Amino acid sequence: MLKDKNIIVGVTGGIAAYKAADLVSRLKKEGANVEVIMTENATKFVSPLTFQTLALNPVYKEMFKEPRNYDVEHISLAEKADMFLIAPATANVIGKIANGIADDLLTTTIMATKARVVFAPAMNTNMYINPIFQRNMEYLKELGYEFISPGVGMLACQTYGPGRMAEPADIVEYVKNSFCNKDLIGKKFLVTAGPTIEPIDPVRYVTNHSSGKMGYKIAEEGQKRGAEVILITGPTHLTPPEGVKLIRVNTTMEMFNAVKDHFDECHVLIKAAAPLDYRPEVVSDVKIKKKDTEKDELNIKYIRNPDILDHFGNRKKEQIVVGFAAETNDLVENAREKLQKKNLDFIVANDISRDGAGFKLDTNVITIIDKAGNVIDYPILDKGEVARIIIDKVKAMMENKS
Numbered sequence: 001m002l003k004d005k006n007i008i009v010g011v012t013g014g015i016a017a018y019k020a021a022d023l024v025s026r027l028k029k030e031g032a033n034v035e036v037i038m039t040e041n042a043t044k045f046v047s048p049l050t051f052q053t054l055a056l057n058p059v060y061k062e063m064f065k066e067p068r069n070y071d072v073e074h075i076s077l078a079e080k081a082d083m084f085l086i087a088p089a090t091a092n093v094i095g096k097i098a099n100g101i102a103d104d105l106l107t108t109t110i111m112a113t114k115a116r117v118v119f120a121p122a123m124n125t126n127m128y129i130n131p132i133f134q135r136n137m138e139y140l141k142e143l144g145y146e147f148i149s150p151g152v153g154m155l156a157c158q159t160y161g162p163g164r165m166a167e168p169a170d171i172v173e174y175v176k177n178s179f180c181n182k183d184l185i186g187k188k189f190l191v192t193a194g195p196t197i198e199p200i201d202p203v204r205y206v207t208n209h210s211s212g213k214m215g216y217k218i219a220e221e222g223q224k225r226g227a228e229v230i231l232i233t234g235p236t237h238l239t240p241p242e243g244v245k246l247i248r249v250n251t252t253m254e255m256f257n258a259v260k261d262h263f264d265e266c267h268v269l270i271k272a273a274a275p276l277d278y279r280p281e282v283v284s285d286v287k288i289k290k291k292d293t294e295k296d297e298l299n300i301k302y303i304r305n306p307d308i309l310d311h312f313g314n315r316k317k318e319q320i321v322v323g324f325a326a327e328t329n330d331l332v333e334n335a336r337e338k339l340q341k342k343n344l345d346f347i348v349a350n351d352i353s354r355d356g357a358g359f360k361l362d363t364n365v366i367t368i369i370d371k372a373g374n375v376i377d378y379p380i381l382d383k384g385e386v387a388r389i390i391i392d393k394v395k396a397m398m399e400n401k402s
């Protein structure tokens with residue numbers, strides 16, 4: 001994925017410098033050529049030898065030293081870079097760049113480059129929320145410098161809050177995404193994900209096992225390929241992909257209304273959610289109490305929710321509408337019927353009783369059936385790969401239409 005990419009990793013003097021070793025190792029595994037520039041203070045946290053060994057390249061530190069060759073190092077590194085990744089980025093280095101200070105090899109090289117510069121800040125929470133730091137970061141963002149948000153958690157200084165450097169795996173994902181082919185710029189995607197919940201009383205509700213993983217992966221894939229993505233999600237435990245517009249809903253009716261609000265402005269609707277078909281006819285506004293009798297029963301009458309896919313499939317104009325069919329039997333037959341009835345462009349069917357398929361897993365086993373009658377079976381695949389296949393098919397259909 002990162003083959004032939006020159007990534008210059010800048011390591012600065014924060015405690016998260018040890019995580020940069022993992023980052024460099026991961027970038028190498030993705031095929032990147034990695035060169036490391038360390039600040040003087042960074043070398044107090046981790047030895048340059050660690051980075052030299054992982055990157056299989058010399059580590060740069062000093063600006064004024066006998067040249068290894070006749071290139072001026074800060075200029076040659078600045079020119080060859082496809083991306084600068086400063087991880088961890090101290091408050092100090094961000095402040096220096098924001099104020100035009102170039103007093104060591106790293107800051108001078110960043111100042112001299114035309115490549116993209118990405119900072120992964122890491123610092124104590126009070127430093128992070130300090131208005132001076134925030135102002136420096138906002139100013140750099142305005143100028144086009146990129147930031148990978150730090151996580152919230154327990155920091156090395158024993159305080160809890162934002163400031164923890166993003167995990168190396170997530171930073172690598174960010175880097176990979178940013179080199180990804182942006183073939184969906186100008187397209188607007190509406191993606192639904194997760195279950196819905198229907199309240200019974202103020203403390204109880206009914207729901208299903210949908211995890212939202214498939215819909216989130218589709219939203220992420222669309223977003224990284226340049227589409228504007230609105231993700232309408234029921235309750236899940238997932239972290240939403242960066243850069244998508246997130247709309248959280250609880251009930252099927254709320255999901256229906258959210259889709260209605262945005263459907264007309266979208267080119268594509270992908271309905272990966274599993275909204276509940278029924279809801280209790282009456283929702284008690286006080287907690288339903290059990291009775292102390294042996295024959296105590298609770299009978300709830302359920303009424304139909306709107307069928308979101310059917311509604312919008314049958315009202316679409318130019319949009320591509322994609323549905324999912326989670327089945328336990330007669331997969332292709334049931335999915336084909338759904339495709340026709342709901343006027344879909346294609347349907348992604350999966351037999352949730354098969355090994356490797358199902359709501360909570362990271363993999364899926366799918367069959368895609370389109371309106372032209374093509375049926376394609378896929379082997380067990382990671383949900384990210386399934387998302388790519390779905391988005392590729394949507395893109396091919398959009399191209400055929402235009």
Ligand SMILES: Cc1cc2nc3c(=O)[nH]c(=O)nc-3n(C[C@H](O)[C@H](O)[C@H](O)COP(=O)(O)O)c2cc1C
Pocket residue numbers: 011012013014015016039040041042089090091092093122123124127
């Ligand atoms: C043990 C220790 C940990 C530090 N951790 C951080 C940190 O996580 N983030 C930060 O911005 N500064 C941190 N600092 C302060 C920086 O090292 C200091 O601002 C230094 O000037 C940064 O230099 P550099 O940006 O040139 O690498 C830490 C200092 C010490 C002594």
